[in-house]
Amino acid sequence: MFLLQNKDVAKVEAFIFAAEEPLSLRIIAKAVDLTKKECRECIKYIRKKYSSEEHGIILKEYNDKYIFKSKSEMASFIKEYYEKEREVKLSSAALETLAIVAYKQPVTRAEIEEIRGVKVEKTLLTLSKYNLIQELGRKDSIGNPILYGTTDQFLEHLDISDLSELPPLENKESE
Numbered sequence: 106m107f108l109l110q111n112k113d114v115a116k117v118e119a120f121i122f123a124a125e126e127p128l129s130l131r132i133i134a135k136a137v138d139l140t141k142k143e144c145r146e147c148i149k150y151i152r153k154k155y156s157s158e159e160h161g162i163i164l165k166e167y168n169d170k171y172i173f174k175s176k177s178e179m180a181s182f183i184k185e186y187y188e189k190e191r192e193v194k195l196s197s198a199a200l201e202t203l204a205i206v207a208y209k210q211p212v213t214r215a216e217i218e219e220i221r222g223v224k225v226e227k228t229l230l231t232l233s234k235y236n237l238i239q240e241l242g243r244k245d246s247i248g249n250p251i252l253y254g255t256t257d258q259f260l261e262h263l264d265i266s267d268l269s270e271l272p273p274l275e276n277k278e279s280e
Contacts, residue, residue: 109150117147127170167260168267202228211241211252
């Protein structure tokens with residue numbers, strides 16, 4: 106059995122804190138020279154520690170990757186002191202396309218266009234530019250079209266751990 110050592114917890118905490126993007130358990134464990142199991146115990150301890158009201162940050166998990174974030178209840182306080190980057194507002198076309206990618210991934214441009222009934226090439230470029238979607242590979246069919254899927258940043262933006270937390274689709278066909 107692994108006994109948590111303060112220095113191990115501190116190393117894991119510092120390594121995650123310094124990260125600009127979520128880190129996988131494998132990367133954290135390798136960096137701090139712990140097994141995945143030991144690292145998981147440290148993360149469990151850190152998550153519990155930062156879940157109390159005395160802390161303004163929390164350790165979040167996105168797709169089995171970890172990063173520190175400000176707690177949502179601190180948002181108004183933080184906004185008073187930091188200028189927020191210009192928020193990007195997506196068009197309804199971009200939101201529709203993003204929803205199709207999220208629910209149907211991996212999906213090709215042609216499949217999205219068939220659902221939407223319009224061309225989506227520029228919309229896909231915009232969503233890629235904001236790192237909400239990514240190329241997952243190529244479909245094994247005529248022309249080998251690109252397959253698209255969502256990114257970890259998409260999960261982070263929605264504050265969900267993985268795609269299973271997306272709300273279920275309503276079935277409009279029965280109406």
